[in-house]
Amino acid sequence: MEKIFDGEFYSKLHKLRMSISMHLAAGMSGGRKSNAKGNSVEFSDFREYRLGDDFRRVDWNAYGRFDKLFIKLFMEEKEGIFNLFLDTSKSMDYGSAHKGVCALRIMGALSYVVLENTDRLYLHFMEQGGLTDDKSYAGRQAFPKVIERLEKVQFEGAGDLLSSIRHKSFRQRGLSVLISDGYSHDLEEVFRYMKYKNQQVVFIHVLAPEERDPSMEGTLSLVDSETNGKVRVTMSATTLKAYKKTYASFIQKLENMCKKYSITYIPVNSDASLDGIFFQALSQMSKRG
Amino acid sequence: MKFLYLWPLFLLLLIPIIILMYLLKQKAVETPVSSLFLWNEMYHNAESNTPWEKLKKNWLLILQIITLIVLILALCSPYFLSAGAGADHAVIVIDNSASMGTLSGEDESRLDKAIEEAVTYVRNLKAGTGISVVSSNEKAVLLYSNGEDKSQAIDKIKEIKVSNLAGNAHAGLEMVRSMQTQWDSVETVCFTDTNVSMEGIEGYVINMYDSVENVSVDYVGHGLNNGELVVLSKVSNNGSEPVTTDVSLYGGDKLLQVKTLTMEAGAGEVLYFDGFTTESDGVRVEVSAQDALKADNVCFDVLSDRNVTKVLFMTEANLYLEKALGLVEGIEITKSTDINGFEDFAKDGYDLYIFDGMIPATLPTEGNMIIMNVDSCSEFSSVEVLNGVMIETVNHTVTEYLEGLSFGVSQAYNYELPVWGESFLTSQNDCVGFIGTRDEQTICVLGFDLHNSDLPLKTEFPVLVYNIINECATNGLIGETVFQAGDTVTVNGKLDEALPEVTFPDGTKKQLSDYRMHFTDTEELGIYYMSQNTEKGENITGFAVNFPVSESTVTDIPIVGESDDGADVVKDSVSGMMNLRNWVIILALLLLGVEWIAYLRR
Numbered sequence: 001m002e003k004i005f006d007g008e009f010y011s012k013l014h015k016l017r018m019s020i021s022m023h024l025a026a027g028m029s030g031g032r033k034s035n036a037k038g039n040s041v042e043f044s045d046f047r048e049y050r051l052g053d054d055f056r057r058v059d060w061n062a063y064g065r066f067d068k069l070f071i072k073l074f075m076e077e078k079e080g081i082f083n084l085f086l087d088t089s090k091s092m093d094y095g096s097a098h099k100g101v102c103a104l105r106i107m108g109a110l111s112y113v114v115l116e117n118t119d120r121l122y123l124h125f126m127e128q129g130g131l132t133d134d135k136s137y138a139g140r141q142a143f144p145k146v147i148e149r150l151e152k153v154q155f156e157g158a159g160d161l162l163s164s165i166r167h168k169s170f171r172q173r174g175l176s177v178l179i180s181d182g183y184s185h186d187l188e189e190v191f192r193y194m195k196y197k198n199q200q201v202v203f204i205h206v207l208a209p210e211e212r213d214p215s216m217e218g219t220l221s222l223v224d225s226e227t228n229g230k231v232r233v234t235m236s237a238t239t240l241k242a243y244k245k246t247y248a249s250f251i252q253k254l255e256n257m258c259k260k261y262s263i264t265y266i267p268v269n270s271d272a273s274l275d276g277i278f279f280q281a282l283s284q285m286s287k288r289g
Numbered sequence: 290m291k292f293l294y295l296w297p298l299f300l301l302l303l304i305p306i307i308i309l310m311y312l313l314k315q316k317a318v319e320t321p322v323s324s325l326f327l328w329n330e331m332y333h334n335a336e337s338n339t340p341w342e343k344l345k346k347n348w349l350l351i352l353q354i355i356t357l358i359v360l361i362l363a364l365c366s367p368y369f370l371s372a373g374a375g376a377d378h379a380v381i382v383i384d385n386s387a388s389m390g391t392l393s394g395e396d397e398s399r400l401d402k403a404i405e406e407a408v409t410y411v412r413n414l415k416a417g418t419g420i421s422v423v424s425s426n427e428k429a430v431l432l433y434s435n436g437e438d439k440s441q442a443i444d445k446i447k448e449i450k451v452s453n454l455a456g457n458a459h460a461g462l463e464m465v466r467s468m469q470t471q472w473d474s475v476e477t478v479c480f481t482d483t484n485v486s487m488e489g490i491e492g493y494v495i496n497m498y499d500s501v502e503n504v505s506v507d508y509v510g511h512g513l514n515n516g517e518l519v520v521l522s523k524v525s526n527n528g529s530e531p532v533t534t535d536v537s538l539y540g541g542d543k544l545l546q547v548k549t550l551t552m553e554a555g556a557g558e559v560l561y562f563d564g565f566t567t568e569s570d571g572v573r574v575e576v577s578a579q580d581a582l583k584a585d586n587v588c589f590d591v592l593s594d595r596n597v598t599k600v601l602f603m604t605e606a607n608l609y610l611e612k613a614l615g616l617v618e619g620i621e622i623t624k625s626t627d628i629n630g631f632e633d634f635a636k637d638g639y640d641l642y643i644f645d646g647m648i649p650a651t652l653p654t655e656g657n658m659i660i661m662n663v664d665s666c667s668e669f670s671s672v673e674v675l676n677g678v679m680i681e682t683v684n685h686t687v688t689e690y691l692e693g694l695s696f697g698v699s700q701a702y703n704y705e706l707p708v709w710g711e712s713f714l715t716s717q718n719d720c721v722g723f724i725g726t727r728d729e730q731t732i733c734v735l736g737f738d739l740h741n742s743d744l745p746l747k748t749e750f751p752v753l754v755y756n757i758i759n760e761c762a763t764n765g766l767i768g769e770t771v772f773q774a775g776d777t778v779t780v781n782g783k784l785d786e787a788l789p790e791v792t793f794p795d796g797t798k799k800q801l802s803d804y805r806m807h808f809t810d811t812e813e814l815g816i817y818y819m820s821q822n823t824e825k826g827e828n829i830t831g832f833a834v835n836f837p838v839s840e841s842t843v844t845d846i847p848i849v850g851e852s853d854d855g856a857d858v859v860k861d862s863v864s865g866m867m868n869l870r871n872w873v874i875i876l877a878l879l880l881l882g883v884e885w886i887a888y889l890r891r
Contacts, residue, residue, distance in 0.1 A: 094323035183326035211323060221317040224325040231328045232317050239331075246331040 004104045005147050012274050013112050045073040080119035081174030083199070084110055088125045089159025090225045091183050095208025097271035100155045103179045103206050106268065109278050110177060111146045115139060123149060126164035126180075128157035158226040162186035162193070170197035177202040181211075182254055191261045202264040204281065205254060209271050214243060293416060297364035304354055311350050352884040356877055363873040368413065376476035376491070378419040378435065380468065381407050381442075382461035383449050384481035384497070386426040387774070387840035390451035391482070391501055392581040399497040400451045403480035406495055407446045410478055410863040411439050421468065422446055425461025425481075426454040427775050431468075453584060453774035453812050455837035457483035458494075465490055478863065484847050487858050494859045496847040501581035502528035505841035506536075506588035507557070509574045509833075520562040522574040522588065526552035527842035534578035536560055540567030550576075567592070570831055571816040585841040589816050589833035591770040598762040601625065601634055604645035609745035610661075613754035620758065641761050646738060657731040657761040662738040664702050668727065669710070669734060671702035678716040680737070680744075685713035686784040687724055687733070687756040694753070696744040702736035710734070724760065731761050759805070760784075766819040766830045773837045778808040780819060787822040794834075 049058060049069035062070040084107050092100040107123070114121045121137040123146065137146050161184045170176075176199040178190070194201045219234045233239055251267065258265035266281050322328070389400040411420060420442040422433040433445040458481035466489055469475045477492030479485060487494060508523040526532050533551040537544055545565045552558055560574075575587040598620045604610070605626055614622055620641075625634055631649040635642075639656050646662045664671040681695045682688040703719040706712055707727070714722030714735065721736040744750050759781050766789055767778050782789040782804035789801045791808060794815025801808065811817070811834045820829040847859045 091323040091326075099323070181323065183324040208323065211327070216320060219317040220320045222325060222328055223319050223321045225321055225323050227325075229325055230319070231325050231332065233328065242331050243327065246327050250327060250330065 004101050004151060005108055009105060009108065009274065012278075013109060046070045047073060080114070080117065081122070081172050082110070082114040082119055083122045083124060083168070083170075083174055083176040084114075085124045085126055085165070085168075085176060085178045085180075086153065087159055087161060087178070087180030088127050088153055088155050088157075090156050091159065091181055092206070093155035094225060095210055095270050097209060097269070099181060099206050099208050099270045100153075102268065102270035102272075102277075103204075104150050104153060105274050106179055106204055106206070106277060106281070108147060108150055109274060110281075111137070111150075112143055115143050115146070121146065124164075124168060125153060126159060126161055129160035129163035131164045131167035159184065160186075161190045165190050165193055168197075170194070170199060173198045173200075175200045175202065177204060179204045179206060181206055182250075187254070188257055188261075191257065191263055195261050195263075201261070202266065202281075203254070203258055205251075205265065205267045206270055207267070209269060212247065212269065214240065291368055291415065293366035293368060293413070295365065297361045300361045300364070301358070303357055307353055307357065308350070311353075349884060349887055352880060352887060356880040356884060359873055359877040359880060363870050363877060366412075367869040367873060369869065376418070376474045378421070378469075378472045378475040379411075379414055380421045380423060380465050380475060380477040380492070381410065381446065382423045382425055382429075382458050382465060382477060382479040382481075383407060383446065384426070384456075384458040384461070384479070384483065385424045385449050385452050386456040386483075387451065387453050387584060387837055388457075388482055388582070388843045389497065390582060390584055391503065393497070393499055393501070398451060399482050399499075400449065403495065403497050404446055404449060406863045407478070407480055408443050411442050411446065413863070413868050414439065419472070422449075423461040423464055424449045425458045425464075426452050426456035427460065428456075429460040429464040431464065453814055453836060455773065455775060455839050457481055458485045459483075462487065462490060482843050482846065492858075494847050495863060496859055496861055498843060498846040500529060502530055502532070503580045503582045503585070503841060504528070504532055504534055504552075504576050504578040505582070505585035505836070505838070506574050506576055507585075507838045507841065509572065509588040509590040509835075511572070511590055511592055514563065517563060518566070518592070520572055520574070520590070522560050522562070523557055524550060524552070524560060524574075524576060525557040525841065526554060528580070529554050532578055534576045537575045537577065538562045538565070539573045539575065540565075541569035541571065543567070543569070545572070571833065573816075582841065584814065585836040585838075587814070588835050589771075589814070591816060591831040591833050598640040598758075599623070599638075600641045600643060601639040602643045602645070603628055603631065603647055603649075604643070605647070607645050607739060609739050609750070610643070610645065610754065613745075613751045614758065616751050617755055617758045620762065641758070654728075655730070657733075659733045659735070659757060659761055661735045662702075663734070664736075668732060669704055669707050669723075671736065672705050673703045673719075675701045675703050675716055675719060675721070678721075680714050680716045680721055680742075683713050683715055685711060685724070687753070687760050688713050689756060689784065690752055691749050691756075694747065694749045696742055696747055698737040698742040698744075700737065700741055704734065704736055724757075733757050733761055766821055766828060767832055770830075770832045772811055772832060772834050774812050774814060774834050775809075775837070776811055776834070778811060778817075778819070778832060780804075780806050780808050782821045783823050783828070786824070789819055789821040792818040792820065 046059065046062065047070065049071050053071050057071050059070045059072045062068070086103055086107055092103060111121055111123070115137060118139065121142070123133050123135065123137070125132045133149065161180065176194050178201065182205050184190070191201060191203070216235045219232070222231045222233055224230070255265050268277050383400070383403050385400055389403065390398050393399050393402050414420065417437055419435040419437060420433060420439065421431065421435050422442055422445045424430045424432055432448070433442050436442060458479050462479060462485055465477050469477070469490065475491055477490050479487070479492065479494045480497055481494060482496070482498035485494060505525050505527060506522060507525050509520065511518060511520045513519065520538060522536065524536055531551065531553050533549065536548045536550050538546045545567055546562045548560055548562070550558055550560065569592070571589060571591050573587055573589045578586070580586070600614070600620050600622045602614070602622050602624045603626070604624065614620065623634070623639070628647040628649055635653050641657050641659065642653055643659045644661065644663060648660060648663045648666050652658065652667060660666070677699055678701055679695055679697050680701065682691050684692070688694070701716060701721045703716070703721060704723060706720045706723055707725065709727040710723035710725035712720040712723045722734060724731065724733040739745055766780055766782055769778070772778060780789055780801060782801070784804050788804065790798055791801060792798050794813050794817060814834055814836055816831055816833050818829055818831050820827055
């Protein structure tokens, strides 16, 4: 496998950092704000006192002025929870523009952003029906560790996304990003499970150019990299046409599925540039809010 | 629709093999892909997985099977039968006379075309038809008799060669007339370039005639003019266009003279060649014109006087003998009754003198003699006169084939046998007829008057005369020197000598089976030599065999659409059966094309 995190990757991360800074300066405000109102210092709203409220949060100034008890509501500032799930099945180990490498780079870049934003990062590797590295990372100083971990990833074995995701308990709300080629009949179940666990889900769908537009010829016996299953295909114009039709239908089906479960769907070609992929991802995610 | 052959149907067994091959297919190259998720999805959408269901939608396979069936159908040679083609017996008559050697196309003669058509006809016959093949020129030859094996019949047809003989299909059709009486249903197809009558024959004539350009040398002769050899030749332009050609005279292989000749269409010219010398005993005249019939471009002649025996017949009247002499070929008879004027006649010199009841005072010193009914002369004399006796033959060369001949005479001379003579007719051991050679003169003596005997009434009479003439004649082995191909050459070899031998124009030699016979193996054109070794040395006579003039231009051609029996009796090509094989093959090719397009678009 080619070197995943090379000089070019870091130079792109630097650009990304500046872009994100600009993004934040444009009004996104620093840190991740939870929708839950809580006890942080940042004021959010007033409401009348109700039985059981903490006296310490009564705004006495307002009482002096309005003769009514008001409770000061503050924006509860929470650490954002980011779960990144990577499909490490053998099918990801494919493509002239390697799908696995592309996926790892996306994961690395996302991790960088998350850690830069002082959020908590959980990396998950979905391996042969299991899930590894349910370990958290926080703070930009953790980024080298993340990179170190990502560099150890091996793509092998048959994937079972549903079994893998069920190993994740999802104790807190958060944003979960699934990076996979989506070759699973249980993908809908996976999404449903994640949504059930109150996750905001982003599905980054990585496919190689050969899968999008195969250029094979002759009579071939196609061998599945995960299962070693075989299919005999004569690569004629009609066959390729039928394949492309199936491919388009597959993408459409995933898009519809993601819409159905309010999942951000980000299709990625493994031969696309990282910054292109990332800004596409950001824009998609920001559309979703 | 019927089929000529049914054996190709076993090829239908190939259909399951094709299906099996389709199911097994060839081994494909293994190519790893990330996942078969989409490919399986594609197949799931496109077709079912069971092999038989796969077949159901596979147009290529279906097309292949249909193409195979159509090809098998083509091998079965399907045909539509029309009237006549369904006869149980078929007779093919092919005219192989000399005119059928005329080139009809570039390199194809009328006979080649006829053979081609005949082969097509035989191939198209339904299985089980009794096939007969007859070649016809002067004579008909039955080459294949009522057999059902088409390949054998075709082989026999292909063996037919153009002859140099005159004739047409008439002889062959005569044979068919006698053959067909044994069959109920017979169709005769006659391939000829000459008009023939199909009366009484079911079938039709395939006309092989076509108008061509042809120049022929019809005749070559020679003579002496003021002691110099002159050769004359007749050349004809049988074509429809004027022609200019070189006419060459050869002596042996040496070119003697060339003349250029221009002739109008249909014209004939006589050419004279003189002022040359040759040591060859044969000449040939040849035209250089490139025409449709090459065999008649050359004509041969033998440079020798005709081997005719000149006979002086001195008699008051002897019709019996005259008639008998008329049957002997190669003799030229001069008759006279005036024995007193004999010496005047004899000045010309004759090969043979026949004295019947009279004898000159002085016998000729050259030439042979047959002396009849004379009691004595300077050479012999009778000893007594026998009255009312029976005469019998004695074993001798002149009485060959006449053993047991006995005839009665009212009066006969009993001769005293001279020392040079051998008796061949006796009456109770008294010699009444003898023959012998004295001073190189053969003298035959018969001691009775034919009119006073019953010998002329005997069937053996002409044979006896023939034998005596042959013994006494001084001519060569054969009488004539120029023949047409196929003519009969009468050979008169000396008995008790070696058997005659013939040398063909190509140099091959063949010994004849008898001294006297009709030699008929004269198809080859050119100069032949007949020879016989005798005590006096080798006797050689040459004779020329030429192309039959009647074959150079065929005028009595078949007329399409006109015949005694109806318009369809003369046709230009074989029909009666519409063979669908070619159409089926075209259909198969179209199917292959469709399959190819389907394969490309798959």
